[in-house]
Amino acid sequence: MEISEGLLGPLLLARNTVDRSAALRGDEEWLARSWAAEKTRVLVIDGGQTVIRRFTDGAAVALYSPLEAPSGPRYLLGVDLDGVAYYAVQAPLPEGEAAGLRQVGALLDDRDAGLLVYAVALEAWHATHEFCPRCGSRTTITASGHMRTCPKDGSQHFPRVDPAVIMLIHDDDDRVLLGRGPEWPKGRMSVLAGFVEPGESLEHAVMREVMEEVGVAVTAPRYMGSQPWPFPRSLMLGFIARATTTEIHRDPAEIAEARWFSRDELHAHVEAGTLRLPGQVSIARRLIETWYGEPIPGDW
Structure with missing residues (x-):
């Protein structure tokens, strides 16, 4: 049988509808405004899991307003076509059913699948890059979660795959x-x-x-x-x-x-x-x- 290219069908962890908005990661004024906006939505991530809500035909990640979200390291996930900003916060999960990508990835819509994959990946990178590989100093989170900076030697470190x-x-x-x-x-x-x-x-x-x-x-x-x-x-x-x-x-x-x-x-x-x-x-x-x-x- 000849196998043709382009026939893999939907790759469930390769979906996304939210623009990553890289140019906004260092705009402190915009970040402050977006975090204060009522329409902003926050996904809470902890150990690769988030709170989900199940339906008869699928599931959705629980999204919170900035006022409802717990405190913790904050990562900008992007902005959608309606101007809604999405963040991930790494913190203990609020009450509700917790699940990870393996359990619910196939049940989520394109937006939620993309947000959760992104949040899981950033959390995992930060968990293993707390210290500078050059001098061993503890690094700080910058660029809204997309860079860690060493306060001692000034080196910048970016998420890798x-x-x-x-x-x-x-x-x-x-x-x-x-x-x-x-x-x-x-x-x-x-x-x-x-x-x-x-x-x-x-x-x-x-x-x-x-x-x-x-x-x-x-x-x-x-x-x-x-x-x-x-x-x-x-x-x-x-x-x-x-x-x-x-x-x-x-x-x-x-x-x-x-x-x-x-x-x-x-x-x-x-x-x-x-x-x-x-x-x-x-x-x-x-x-x-x-x-x-x-x-x-x-x-x-």
Whole structure:
């Protein structure tokens, strides 16, 4: 089967309707006015979770006015087309149901999904960059949450993401290669993935990671789409590639189990409950369903 590009469908963590408004992050007068505005809305984030409100057909993040929001580090998330400013505040959550992206990402609309992904990513970065990597001094939050500055040496530090390739490998018999990590329970499998190394192209990372993890040679990696994965700060770059060898020689430190599946085999195992695929919010799920040709019921 020929797999065409652009068929991944909606990537649930790659949605957004709010302009990030980078030019306003250092405008202290505007920031003060927007924080005082009644229409401004605030998302409270703590440990990657926020308060949500469930509906019969979905969910929404709880948004508060600045007066209702608790005190804590404040990050500007942007401004929408109606001029509403959105902030995230890192603080203990108010009362209500708490959930993270894995639990409710697929239930949120485009605006709320984008806001929560953004807030989770910023919170995770700040949590691990409290100190200057040059001199060890405690840094301060500046640029409305988008920079940390060292008061001792004046260095500026910006949020970073770690690029990672994630790839669906298929062979000439139109089978897909799935693997299970050592920490995963038996039956849970996904496509292969790995981080891009310094000085490496994305295409080379695809070929290297597959060879290192399962000993399979691949060719012609094709880029299919990307999605943020803020657990804690990855950007997943999706590829599809064809295997030129099929014998598996797995690295046991990376892969506990790996095998090829035809469509009929995958369907039978999913239906029997002996195979569980990645959740709906994952780009891995979209890659598998693109190869399969239609949505697959069930997930992790």
